[in-house]
Amino acid sequence: MKKTLTTCPFCATGCMYYLQSDHDKFVGIEPSTVHSIAKGHPCVKGWNAFQFIHHPDRLTTPLIRKNGVLEAAGWEEALDLVVHTLPSLQARYGHDSIMFFSSARTTNEENYLFMKLARAVFKTNNVDHCARLCHSSSVLGLAATFGSGAMSNSISCVDEADTFFVIGSNTTENHPQIGARILQSVKRGAKLIVADSRTIRLAKAATLHLRHRNGSDVALINGMMHVIIRDGLENREFIESRTQNYEQLKNTVLRYPPSIVAEITGLTPQEIIDAAHLYATSPAAMIIYSVGITQHTHGVDNVRSLANLAMLTGHVGRPGTGVNPLRGQNNVQGACDMGALPNVFSGYQKVADEAVRQKFVNEWRVADLPAHAGLPMTRALNAAERGEIKGLYIVGEDPVISDPDQGHVRNALQQLDFLVVQDIFLTATAEYADVVLPAACFAEKDGTFTSTERRIQRVRKAALPIGGARADWEIFCEIASRAGYKYMHYNAPSEIMDEIARVTPIYGGISYSRIDQIGLQWPCLDEHHPGTPILHVGRFVGGMGCFCPAEYRPPAETPDAEYPFILTTGRSYFHYHTGSMTRRTRLLEREENRSYVEINPVDAHRLGIRDRDFVMVATRRGEIVMSARMTKDITPGVLFITFHFEESPGNLLTNNALDPESHIPEYKVCAARITRKP
């Protein structure tokens, strides 16, 4: 019996536990009782994280499309095809005619190498990953206000907060350890404001539950700030010593008195006043949010508004405070940190900066690097649909299930001349591929993931990759070498981390020897730096905090006579994203095995729908059949669906309307209708 300490491959909370294996077969999970987050109790997904590893559906050999059919092929042939085709497309259509989708599920080392492959070998900044779909609004919104786009505090700060303002986060379902810690804090007396149109589990324990209209967040937050200033509850000293642009904020929020905000949000004026008072008068108040804030056409405005609220009251830079975006995937924080983004290298160093580029030119030993920013992935799919992107290399990502407006995504993939998909299972996206490369999963390779609290933690190889699968980093190195690039040779992922540390100031002090048992939180500037549990202590990362006021804008699509419901999306506790892993896990698949729509009984009765009836949900993008789930937990007029189920994919319905700055799609609001299936 072998027990290998590793980091969970599901959400970004970053629990560590031991994978139990016996003769290279995975047989169970044993929690780490000393890990600061996991504390001996993984969530239900964590407890089951071993079963998919040796599922018979795992890809074990490369596949190449021949006569329209994917057929097993050798690594030599598959890699040669990739290395031959991508440059030939570039030669014909230009350097930026190909695109690289990196993966928030793979390690830091692999994300770093993939962006190095795109930039140093294929000379394009067209590299992005699914943070575009979840927290690109956070990266921009917090960088503009605070100077750093990550969770400002640590998960342990939950134990120290007096008040929580949880907005757009179903924390107990999607970050269960953090949600449970909030519940524990409430039990010891902390106050909890939950802003969510659904009565999520946290709402049942809340001091105040604000069921504001979906997409009215900016109005709600501006209204709270209006009340805070009106009643003299702002933190004058903090505003004067640590921020700028206050007058502009004041002028904007002046236009959001509770009476007007109540009309926009559907709340009562008193609810807005109570929330503002509770948040502002607490000694330590913590904002926790997730994709309910970011996935809007006004996602960046939502994030800026939350940052404004925190600065206005001085709830930043201390234990138990801060603005805390909870990242969704195991390594989405790391994939951003590693520069799998179109405009920055690792550590958010801009590609447009000459000095930064020169540093990477020297380290990577290339003649030059492209200076203009590449395409975000949402824009890249639009470009593919128009025939402007010809080649796409996707790693560990399933846009057919995860991106909005599935019809559009399928069409975009069909237009491509060449699609490479590297994954552990044959996903819906891989069905469109010209080449499929079988990758090792988290249990079959070494590396690191960075959790939502910026903690860089070890992932360890507990068994050899299944069949002919290879670790992603080894595949990238092989491609680089075949493409004639000589400087991508590593004996082990620790050597890649050493290179990352050399060129990435915030990871400057990270090495495998330092994170052997418990990880360090970036910024960790040198080998003696202890890491940074709380950002913005005494000084914002960007110097002065900058108020960036935002005006309320309605969602891109609102209900009308034809589509009278608001459709919003989210996740089930039992499944992880596109379900490729959790739907191949016995107990999780047993728990939820088909798509469902939550509907309020008032609406259901009116439409003659009963619990578990099959219903048709339709939007302007299409329609899907699913099972109705009647619950008072959802507001009348709103429908809730998940996106895990390929058979009736939620994202067939969602709207590909993008935030103008972060290019994030508006998953959280569109207009829909529902009818009982005859």
Next chain:
Amino acid sequence: MKTITCDQFHHFLYSIREDFEIVGPVILHDGTLSLGRLTAEPLALFAGRIPFRFTSLFFPHSERLFAMSDEYRFDKSGSSAKPLLVVGWRAEDLEALEFIDEFFRTGFRDDVFCDRRQSSVVIGVSGRCGVNGEFCRISEGKCDMELIYDGKHFIMAEYTENGRFLSEKIVWGEETDSLEALLQESRALRTPEREILQTASQLLMRNQVDDDFWAEIADRCIQCTSCTNVCPTCTCFDVYDMRLKRKIERYRMWDSCQMSGFMREASGHNPLASQSDRTRRRIRHKLVDDLHRWGRMTCFLCGRCDDVCPTGIGMKAVAAEIVERFG
């Protein structure tokens, strides 16, 4: 009875490692206390209770039961060649083991568990062996051999033929007759938690705990299933098949009554549809139903579920709340 020092005991175990697969408390990579194979390092016999479900040695998280080939050839999974020697379990652990022994042997005999269990030898540890030298109750017979620590030595109490067989192999040690004082100290240990559990059991039996209470507890449950996964007397499992190229493999794995799918019928109807029902079942099953069925409550107060519950609703915590509110 013989006495033996810790060093001598370690040397003894090391000397018989060819004959047995020896498993005991070890410290894992990050400091987690667990069960592991004996190495040249002494076992962590004084590091406290093993937090994980220790009975996983006999009833693992998941296991292959058999494989069936396309030609209908049946291949039963074999057990390890050497007999298992388990060291370091506490009195409450041994009581839990005694219960699941009975559970898996009664009625439909669970061959997979029983075969593994039959060829094993269990050595308990008690006496002044707590992390800070505190006294741990003596099981008085629920294992093959018990090592009772008097602060300097282990006194060896053999309870079965297997125990005596091992004891005879130990060439070191002196004879002693000082066990009586330790036994008296063990029997005098106060067990207020057991009284709370018994009171809670009676309140439940008399139907004095209302549904609102369970709804309130259920609202605090995040369905992580950690409580049932670490409980040494939880025996529920689910069975599933893996279809491979030329064979089908059948596995079983721990199940949890805290999941909705645990009782859901194919029609979608569910006798334990709400979390409130499921939480009530988790507690009531051990304190009331098992009392009727097996003649004893099947919580032995090891405290593992309380230690792992992220929201503080393990067995001891819930029993205490029941007694406080309804007692």
